[in-house]
Structure formats: structure tokens, C-alpha cells
Amino acid sequence: MNIIIRQETIEDYQTTENVVKRAFADSMHSDQTEHELVSRIRKSDAFIPVLSLIAVEREIVGHILLSKIKIHSDKQTVDSLALAPVAVLPAYQKQGIGKLLIHAALKKAKELGFHSVIVLGHPEYYPKFGFKKAAYWGIQAPFDVPEEAFMALELTDNGLYNVSGIVEYSSAFSV
Numbered sequence: 001m002n003i004i005i006r007q008e009t010i011e012d013y014q015t016t017e018n019v020v021k022r023a024f025a026d027s028m029h030s031d032q033t034e035h036e037l038v039s040r041i042r043k044s045d046a047f048i049p050v051l052s053l054i055a056v057e058r059e060i061v062g063h064i065l066l067s068k069i070k071i072h073s074d075k076q077t078v079d080s081l082a083l084a085p086v087a088v089l090p091a092y093q094k095q096g097i098g099k100l101l102i103h104a105a106l107k108k109a110k111e112l113g114f115h116s117v118i119v120l121g122h123p124e125y126y127p128k129f130g131f132k133k134a135a136y137w138g139i140q141a142p143f144d145v146p147e148e149a150f151m152a153l154e155l156t157d158n159g160l161y162n163v164s165g166i167v168e169y170s171s172a173f174s175v
């Protein structure tokens with residue numbers, strides 16, 4: 001298998017959305033609307049085109065999107081990124097493609113100068129990439145969520161030092 005990770009272009013949008021839809025089709029933790037979320041984020045101020053990456057093996061088989069969020073406390077507001085969603089076509093799962101996408105997206109985010117990433121997702125999956133419970137830093141979701149599923153990662157040394165508060169997602173996340 002020869003997988004290339006590259007930035008998504010406008011010509012890829014429709015195929016990517018199909019891949020996202022098919023990836024989540026059998027997921028218990030999904031409302032099967034993640035492809036619509038991708039579409040809304042792309043149209044929002046939170047979108048950073050270089051952080052929308054696809055995995056290509058002849059056709060598109062996976063996608064990851066990091067978009068802008070804020071972490072608010074009484075004292076300060078800090079910029080961060082949400083990892084949402086990441087998706088690999090069922091036939092291509094468990095072959096390391098998700099890992100390639102996540103590593104590539106985190107590397108690019110760091111190059112762009114971001115200090116942290118927040119994810120709501122499988123508590124068994126994301127710790128492989130260094131994510132820890134966001135509660136460790138006193139960072140909370142703006143909605144009810146199991147504590148272990150809401151995670152954060154420092155992209156830089158002490159990237160979340162003295163950062164705590166409530167995550168504010170972009171309006172693309174509200175339907």
C-alpha cells in the first residue's frame with residue numbers, strides 16, 4: 001500500500017465528504033453527520049486549509065481536519081485547535097492510515113505555531129499520540145461529556161502551562 005498524505009483541495013471536497021460519511025456509518029458514537037460538520041467548518045472562519053489533510057491510495061481513503069477554537073478562562077483567552085473529525089474508510093482501517101494522518105496534522109499545526117490541540121474521541125485511541133485528559137489542565141468541554149473522552153495535547157513544551165477554562169468551538173460545530 002502506497003499512501004500519500006496531502007492537503008485537501010476544493011476538487012476533493014465531495015469525495016472527502018463521502019469518505020467521512022462511510023467511515024462513520026457503523027460507528028456507535030456517531031450521529032452520522034460528521035461529513036456535514038466538515039462542510040460547515042470549511043465555510044467558517046475556523047477553517048485552516050493547510051490543516052485539512054487527506055490520505056490518498058489511488059483514491060481518497062482518509063481525512064483529518066484541525067480547526068480553530070478558543071479556551072476561555074476568567075483571566076485569558078487562548079487560541080487552540082480542535083481535531084475533528086478524523087476518518088478512514090472501513091476497508092482501510094487498522095493499517096496505520098489514521099496514525100499517518102494524525103502525525104502529519106499535528107506536525108503541520110506545530111509548524112504553524114499552534115501550542116495545543118483538543119479532541120473529543122475514543123479514550124483508548126488518542127493517548128497513543130500523547131493526548132491526556134483535558135481535565136489534567138483544568139480544561140473543560142462546553143457540554144456534558146465523559147471526562148476521559150475529552151483530551152488535550154501540548155504541541156510545544158508546556159504549551160498548556162497556565163491554560164485552563166472552557167473550550168469554545170466555532171459556530172460550525174452547532175447545527
Ligand SMILES: CC(C)(COP(=O)(O)OP(=O)(O)OC[C@H]1O[C@@H](n2cnc3c(N)ncnc32)[C@H](O)[C@@H]1OP(=O)(O)O)[C@@H](O)C(=O)NCCC(=O)NCCS
Binds near residue numbers: 088
Ligand atoms: C478511528 C480511525 C480514524 C482510526 O484510523 P485507523 O487507520 O484505523 O487507525 P490506525 O490503523 O492508524 O491505528 C493506530 C493505532 O490505534 C489503534 N486503533 C485503531 N482504531 C482504534 C479505536 N477505535 N480504538 C482504540 N484503538 C484503535 C490501532 O490498533 C493502532 O494501534 P497500534 O499503533 O498500537 O498498532 C478509524 O478507525 C475510523 O475512521 N473510525 C470511524 C470514525 C471514527 O470513529 N473517527 C474517530 C472519531 S473520535
